[in-house]
Amino acid sequence: MRILLITGPGGSGRTTVAAATALRAAREGARTLLLTCDDALPAGLVPGGVPGLAVRLTDSAEGFRDVLTALQEQGGAALDLLGARPLERDEITPLPGARELAVLAAVREAARSGAHDLLVVDLPAAPEALALLALPGELRRYLRRLLPQERQAARALRPLLGRLAGVPMPSERLYESAARWDEQLAQVEDLLGRAEVRLTAEPGPSAVEAVRAAVLGLALYGLRPGALLATRVVPDASPDTWLTVLAAQQRKALDEWTAAGLPVHAVPHLGREPRGADDLTALGVPGAAVTAASAAGAAGSCSVERPxxxxxxxxxxxxxxxxxxxxxxxxxxxxxxxxxxxxxxxxxxxxxxxxxxxxxxxxxxxxxxxxxxxxxxxxxxxxxxxxxx
Missing domain, CATH: 2.60.40.790 (Immunoglobulin-like)
Known part of the structure; x- marks a missing residue:
């Protein structure tokens, strides 16, 4: 399964681009899943009845309840030692970061199901998306530091150490859970590392700095954009003076991105908010396998080498x-x-x-x-x- 990750500065039209990309892929015969964490996704963007296209909205609240409930069950011995009273499922509310965990879980679930050829993920705005991409690796790093796997070698001594210390020692179940979490996080980290990242940005002075920061953040996490989709691009020639000035500003940003070596693809302004399949098709977003990164091969196509x-x-x-x-x-x-x-x-x-x-x-x-x-x-x-x- 190929994975396309769509992100960009806030308000750059990334949800619309993700929907248009998924629609085109489905029409070209790929079994496609559009995964979005945007509660405001208009129903008209992805019309029903498109063969091969499924849409899923991540439920951060329900996903967070599942994760925290499981953690309480697996860490029951430690909670009892501390005299803690576990939270009931119906009183658990999502915390910051719950949306990111829900998206990662949904990506892993989609990959495991094998029901789709292409997964298009509508990520949050670029800063939050970069934090999401880094999350599996960072959580694995914390697990290795807090629950070193080599400590499992002393599991036969834990009962003796517990009696000598006079306090319960971490149970074998805790280490087994940590190993299972590490394996699941490693799977998600591998999936994200092999995905293609596409940035969206409406060309303009502020977008130039936002894209620079996003490209830098991606590189730090070992990724590079497979495409930069410049959205809402107006025609160069127009009798309207205001549009002429806007077109000049957009052209300057597009030239800067091209000079920086970014694979830029212009998405035209339709003069209205896109609604329905016809408008999404008119945007002319690139297909799932036409960018330079895609042509290099699906595995590791957007990874950065550090020789x-x-x-x-x-x-x-x-x-x-x-x-x-x-x-x-x-x-x-x-x-x-x-x-x-x-x-x-x-x-x-x-x-x-x-x-x-x-x-x-x-x-x-x-x-x-x-x-x-x-x-x-x-x-x-x-x-x-x-x-x-």
């Missing part, structure tokens, strides 16, 4: 190159902590696992040139293997 350059023969260093298009030097923060590189770019922050060879090295410098952060490492003599040992 390690071996310069040991020249100056004894290794250089890790991390693409960060649109990054500004003053907005970058870089910290080495254990086997991770903590990298912040603007409002985005990511803990990048170091490649195996670099874990035995020390960071000696970094430089940002032409949208690529080059981090320089040198082998640590204390741990680097040598011919003398």
């Amino acid at each position: 390690v350059e071996d310069r040991s023969a020249e100056d004894g260093s290794l250089v890790w190159r991390i693409p960060l298009p649109g990054a500004v030097r003053e907005e970058l923060e870089l910290v080495r902590r254990g086997d991770e590189l903590l990298l912040a770019a603007g409002r985005f922050r990511r803990a990048l696992p170091l490649p195996p060879a670099l874990r035995r090295c020390a960071v000696t410098g970094a430089a940002l040139r032409e949208g690529v952060l080059a981090v320089r490492f040198v082998p640590d003599p204390a741990v680097w293997p040598s011919a003398e040992r």
Whole structure:
């Protein structure tokens, strides 16, 4: 199953683009599922009776109740130890982040069902969408830190340790649950890593900065956009002076995006809000397999490579190159902590696992040139293997 993720700045028409993309794919013969978290999705956008097209609205409230109820059941021993009174299902209300969890669960469910050829996901606005894409990896990282899998090796000693300590020890069920969560999160992380991301933006001065930030955030999480759909584009030639000025502003933004190497596709302004299948077809959005990223192959088509350059023969260093298009030097923060590189770019922050060879090295410098952060490492003599040992 191919997955298309649609996001962009708020108000850029991403829900309309997602609906038009799903409709076109279904008409071209693909069994298509449109997954949206927008409660305001107009029924007219996806008309009924289109063969091969299904629409699903994620229910964050119900999904959050399922997750929290399951957590309470699996952590019952710990809750009893703390004297906690579990929440009843009907009193559980969704918290911030519940929508993201519901979308991730729906993506995994759709992939497991095998009932569709294409999944089009109408994500929230770009900042929230980037947080959603990062969520599986971050949750797995927290699980590994809080419940290390190697601790399971001592499960035979837990009853003895419990008697010596005088308090109950974490049950085997807790570690089994953690392993199950890690497996499920890994599946979702793999699905998102192989998906194609398409950005939507209405060209204009503010959108240029919003797209730059979105592309930078995607790169930090190992993705690049397969297409940038410039929405509500007006004709260049018009007798209306106001439209002429607007067209000039849009053309400037389109030229900047093209010069930055983004795969831009213009979506025309219809002069009205799109309604029904005919309007969606008139938008002329690209199909599910016509972008440059798609042509490169479905698996990993939008992934970003982070190569390690071996310069040991020249100056004894290794250089890790991390693409960060649109990054500004003053907005970058870089910290080495254990086997991770903590990298912040603007409002985005990511803990990048170091490649195996670099874990035995020390960071000696970094430089940002032409949208690529080059981090320089040198082998640590204390741990680097040598011919003398």
